[in-house]
Amino acid sequence: MIKETEIKPILQAQELAIGYADKIVAEEISVEINAAELVAVIGINGSGKSTLLKTLTGNLDPLSGKVSIQQKSLKDIAVQELSELISIVLTETHFSQNLSVEELVALGRQPYTNWLGQLSSEDKKAVQQALELLEITDKSQRKCGSLSDGQLQKVFLARAIAQETPLIFLDEPTTHLDLYHKIFVLQLLKRLTRKTKKAIVFATHEINLALQLCDQIILVNQGKIIQKTPEELIKSNLLQELFPKDLVEFDAASKSFRVL
Amino acid sequence: MQKTSLYLLSGLLLLLVLLMLNISLGSVTIPLKDILASFFNAEVEKETWRYIILDYRLPKAITAVLVGSGLALSGLLMQTLFRNPLAGPYVLGLSSGASLGVAIVILGGAVFGGVFSTLFLSKFTLVIAASLGSVLVLLAVLATSFRVKDTMALLIIGLMFASLTSAVVSVLSYFSPSESLQKYIFWSFGSLGNLAWQEVFILAIFWLAGVIISIFCIKNLNALLLGEKYAKSLGTNLKQNRILVILATGLLAGSITAFAGPIAFIGLAVPHLVRQVITKSNHLVLFPAVALGGAILMLICDSIAQLPGSNLTLPINAITSLIGAPVVIWLLVRKKKLYF
Numbered sequence: 274m275i276k277e278t279e280i281k282p283i284l285q286a287q288e289l290a291i292g293y294a295d296k297i298v299a300e301e302i303s304v305e306i307n308a309a310e311l312v313a314v315i316g317i318n319g320s321g322k323s324t325l326l327k328t329l330t331g332n333l334d335p336l337s338g339k340v341s342i343q344q345k346s347l348k349d350i351a352v353q354e355l356s357e358l359i360s361i362v363l364t365e366t367h368f369s370q371n372l373s374v375e376e377l378v379a380l381g382r383q384p385y386t387n388w389l390g391q392l393s394s395e396d397k398k399a400v401q402q403a404l405e406l407l408e409i410t411d412k413s414q415r416k417c418g419s420l421s422d423g424q425l426q427k428v429f430l431a432r433a434i435a436q437e438t439p440l441i442f443l444d445e446p447t448t449h450l451d452l453y454h455k456i457f458v459l460q461l462l463k464r465l466t467r468k469t470k471k472a473i474v475f476a477t478h479e480i481n482l483a484l485q486l487c488d489q490i491i492l493v494n495q496g497k498i499i500q501k502t503p504e505e506l507i508k509s510n511l512l513q514e515l516f517p518k519d520l521v522e523f524d525a526a527s528k529s530f531r532v533l
Numbered sequence: 534m535q536k537t538s539l540y541l542l543s544g545l546l547l548l549l550v551l552l553m554l555n556i557s558l559g560s561v562t563i564p565l566k567d568i569l570a571s572f573f574n575a576e577v578e579k580e581t582w583r584y585i586i587l588d589y590r591l592p593k594a595i596t597a598v599l600v601g602s603g604l605a606l607s608g609l610l611m612q613t614l615f616r617n618p619l620a621g622p623y624v625l626g627l628s629s630g631a632s633l634g635v636a637i638v639i640l641g642g643a644v645f646g647g648v649f650s651t652l653f654l655s656k657f658t659l660v661i662a663a664s665l666g667s668v669l670v671l672l673a674v675l676a677t678s679f680r681v682k683d684t685m686a687l688l689i690i691g692l693m694f695a696s697l698t699s700a701v702v703s704v705l706s707y708f709s710p711s712e713s714l715q716k717y718i719f720w721s722f723g724s725l726g727n728l729a730w731q732e733v734f735i736l737a738i739f740w741l742a743g744v745i746i747s748i749f750c751i752k753n754l755n756a757l758l759l760g761e762k763y764a765k766s767l768g769t770n771l772k773q774n775r776i777l778v779i780l781a782t783g784l785l786a787g788s789i790t791a792f793a794g795p796i797a798f799i800g801l802a803v804p805h806l807v808r809q810v811i812t813k814s815n816h817l818v819l820f821p822a823v824a825l826g827g828a829i830l831m832l833i834c835d836s837i838a839q840l841p842g843s844n845l846t847l848p849i850n851a852i853t854s855l856i857g858a859p860v861v862i863w864l865l866v867r868k869k870k871l872y873f
Contacts, residue, residue, distance in 0.1 A: 330766075332762075332765075352765065352768055352769075352770065353768040354768075355766075355768070356766060356767050356768030357768075359766065360766060361762070361763065361766045363760075363762055363763065365760050365762060365763075367616060367760055368616075368758060368759045368760050368763070369616070369758040369759070369814055369872060369873055370870075370872050371808065371812075371814050371872035371873070372758055372814045373812070373813075373814070376813070376814055376815060377759070380755060380756060380758070380759060380763075380767065381767070383752065383755070383756055383767040383768060383769075384767060384768045386752070388749070388752060389751055389752060389817055390751060390752035390755050390815075390817065391817070416812075418870075418872065436767070
């Protein structure tokens with residue numbers, strides 16, 4: 274039996290400084306992400322959410338400090354190996370609309386397939402499981418070009434699941450969705466973390482929903498990046514300072530932002 | 534999968550039928566019996582017939598197969614690499630790049646004269662120059678495609694490179710003696726015939742090299758259907774893949790253009806025609822299908838170019854454009870949107 278204290282985080286960042294050669298975006302960041310956690314990255318436009326995500330997924334080198342995944346430094350992990358640790362879901366829409374749902378999900382198996390990308394029976398099973406998990410088995414032969422935004426989001430999520438990585442990063446998974454589907458997707462993510470023990474990290478503008486649903490929140494604001502649980506964050510004064518105070522304020526009692 | 538194999542099998546059969554049809558067509562009418570006889574080294578009514586079949590029509594038909602399949606494949610490679618349904622070797626200026634290479638060899642040899650011309654004027658150098666030309670244009674288009682993400686802008690850049698190279702060709706032609714100029718102009722009409730077995734052999738080697746390289750890109754091309762960021766997250770070595778695809782396309786489009794002249798629309802139209810039949814996006818399936826489709830379409834175009842029942846042969850480039858352009862327009866109008 275493993276004691277709680279011995280559980281090591283999947284992803285860890287210490288003394289991290291992120292940004293570009295000519296501009297530091299944030300410094301002295303420490304982030305820790307554990308298995309089966311749903312983590313939201315919040316912050317105003319241009320605050321550095323995507324810079325942080327790019328750094329944590331290995332697409333941008335940190336200015337200083339290091340990111341480690343399963344105790345191994347990110348910069349020592351080759352692209353091939355990384356594809357078995359991190360899967361991503363982007364907002365990008367420029368992909369082949371001609372792909373069927375099943376084909377798109379099956380692409381998630383690429384880290385495990387042979388040089389021609391042929392699917393083994395094990396790969397096919399993983400694809401079917403991912404389709405079932407997101408309840409889109411009935412749409413497996415549909416062309417992606419014929420799906421709605423919400424359905425497409427599920428397909429890309431299924432692809433990330435099929436990739437069988439301990440970590441999934443999503444970039445604004447709820448944009449273009451109505452309120453109902455926003456909640457639907459976030460609930461789904463939460464369920465997935467419980468069911469699959471994967472850690473799911475997503476950037477979002479839905480602060481109200483994130484506070485209600487996530488295990489951890491990473492707040493990106495004015496060069497500072499702070500990780501807290503929703504409760505701690507609400508108690509702290511940080512959310513009150515997030516936006517200029519002329520239009521909106523945070524109400525700690527109702528745990529949500531209100532229009533003034 | 535079974536349905537796909539059925540399509541591939543019937544495509545292969547169609548290819549064989551068209552191959553026979555193509556060989557039996559021509560200004561001299563040769564009975565089928567004698568065509569078969571000349572293949573199997575049996576007695577043929579006239580010895581000249583055997584010569585026509587084995588040393589003229591057969592190499593031409595094989596050239597058509599290599600040219601059609603090669604151009605169609607390079608079209609598919611371009612469409613996935615650029616994730617642009619309107620990409621193709623002709624549209625992106627690869628054929629113009631190859632033309633420039635050929636022009637420098639044929640016309641430049643005459644302009645600069647002397648040692649230069651004897652050094653240059655072999656078929657092999659022609660192929661190398663054409664391949665280099667198309668690789669250079671491809672690199673230039675690729676370099677600009679990093680800055681410009683827009684689909685339309687990329688095509689316009691391809692067009693600009695095409696007109697740049699044709700401007701250089703014009704300058705070269707202006708200073709060239711009429712003899713070399715005529716030679717270049719006939720080349721630019723495009724022709725599948727006039728290739729000796731030795732030349733067909735050289736073309737086949739380049740074709741094979743291009744095809745083998747692109748087979749190694751199949752898995753990465755599938756990943757690229759999702760875009761470069763996803764491909765990278767799936768473990769794709771983007772840079773290496775890009776180099777391989779460019780090399781394969783340059784070899785295919787370059788060598789084909791060197792031997793058969795600039796041939797339009799096959800590379801652009803065939804992948805889309807094939808997608809009408811085969812619904813899969815997996816390049817493992819699309820590859821053989823597109824190669825077959827290209828060969829079939831090229832044989833049909835060449836058979837039409839023979840103008841059955843007459844002594845005339847039309848330039849092949851004109852035929853592919855006459856068929857290809859309406860097909861692309863029809864696809865765009867009917868489907869509203871083309872996918873890559």
